[in-house]
Amino acid sequence: MNRFFSIVILMxxxxxxxxxxxxxxxxxxxxxxxxxxxxxxxxxxxGIYYLFFQKKKQRN
Numbered sequence: 611m612n613r614f615f616s617i618v619i620l621m622x623x624x625x626x627x628x629x630x631x632x633x634x635x636x637x638x639x640x641x642x643x644x645x646x647x648x649x650x651x652x653x654x655x656x657g658i659y660y661l662f663f664q665k666k667k668q669r670n
Contacts, residue, residue: 613661620657626650 630647637643 616657616661620654620661623650623653623657627654 627647627650630643630650633643634647
């Protein structure tokens, strides 16, 4: 995947994570918010790994 699109997807995940944190702290608690927050945090971790820590494949 292109690096630009990876950064855009990561920004969307960050905004969704902030949104679900806001829902948990302000509104009535629902299990849906915690599930979506966990999915977003997992996606955030995988996105950071993909962008910065993944080893580049070498071509022979």
